[in-house]
Each structure stands twice: as C-alpha cells, then as structure tokens.
Amino acid sequence: QIKEDVLNGVSLEDDKREKFNKSEHVQYSSARCMELEMLSHKFSENSFDGTKKFEKLITDKKEIDGLPATTLGVAAQTIVSKEVYRAYITRASSGDLDNTPIINQILKLRLEKVKLLNYNNYA
Numbered sequence: 001q002i003k004e005d006v007l008n009g010v011s012l013e014d015d016k017r018e019k020f021n022k023s024e025h026v027q028y029s030s031a032r033c034m035e036l037e038m039l040s041h042k043f044s045e046n047s048f049d050g051t052k053k054f055e056k057l058i059t060d061k062k063e064i065d066g067l068p069a070t071t072l073g074v075a076a077q078t079i080v081s082k083e084v085y086r087a088y089i090t091r092a093s094s095g096d097l098d099n100t101p102i103i104n105q106i107l108k109l110r111l112e113k114v115k116l117l118n119y120n121n122y123a
Contacts, residue, residue, distance in 0.1 A: 006117070007117060008117070009011050009117065012118070016116070016118075019116075020064045030112070032109055032112070035105075035109065036106060036109045036110070039102045039109075040074055040106060040108050042099075042102055043092075043099050043102045043103065043106070045090055045100070046091040046092035046097040046099045046102070047099065048093030049092070050089070050092035050093070051087075051091045051092075053097070054087040054091060062110075068072070110122040
C-alpha cells in the first residue's frame with residue numbers, strides 16, 4: 001500500500017505534489033493512462049495477429065539431396081525450431097502489424113510518468 005501511495009505522488013514535496021495533483025495534470029494523466037492502455041492493447045493484438053499470419057514453406061529440395069534420412073530428420077527439427085523461434089521473436093515487427101512505434105510511445109509515456117515521481121526508469 002505504501003509503495004502504491006508513493007507511486008500516486010504522496011511522497012512528493014509540496015510544489016511537485018501540487019503539480020502532480022492539479023486538475024489539469026490529473027486530466028492529462030488520465031488521458032496519458034488511457035493512451036498507454038490503448039497502445040498496450042494494440043501491441044498485444046498486433047503480436048497475436050502476427051503470430052497467426054506467420055507461415056514458412058521450404059520448397060528447394062536440391063539443397064538437401066544426398067543427405068541421410070537421420071540427418072534430414074535432425075536438420076528438419078533444427079530448421080523448424082529456428083524458424084519458429086525467429087518467427088516468434090520478430091512477429092508484429094513489420095508491415096501493418098509493426099509494434100515498433102507503439103513500443104516507442106509506451107516507453108516514452110512510462111518514462112514521463114516515472115520522472116514525475118523522481119524515478120530514473122520505469123523498472
């Protein structure tokens with residue numbers, strides 16, 4: 001509860017607390033909180049949709065001609081693992097589902113919020 005109160009500006013000095021609590025600031029803060037919530041939601045949607053859209057098809061058999069079946073099996077598992085991992089970590093990072101601008105705005109808003117509370121970073 002104490003930590004929550006501190007994050008709500010209770011421990012700020014008089015002038016900073018007054019600024020933090022001004023009705024204009026509260027409205028601004030509410031608008032910023034709503035923006036942050038909307039951006040976070042959009043980020044999640046883009047990540048989910050990017051995961052659903054990903055597809056990788058390997059069609060060039062010439063590159064694997066002559067390999068033993070066991071090697072092909074291991075290679076296939078490795079390739080699938082790497083492709084799935086790459087797809088997972090890069091989902092929603094380009095095109096109409098690009099989360100990069102959303103991430104930048106979320107970081108900016110979080111930093112703005114914590115600076116008012118005299119913290120150096122959101123973490």
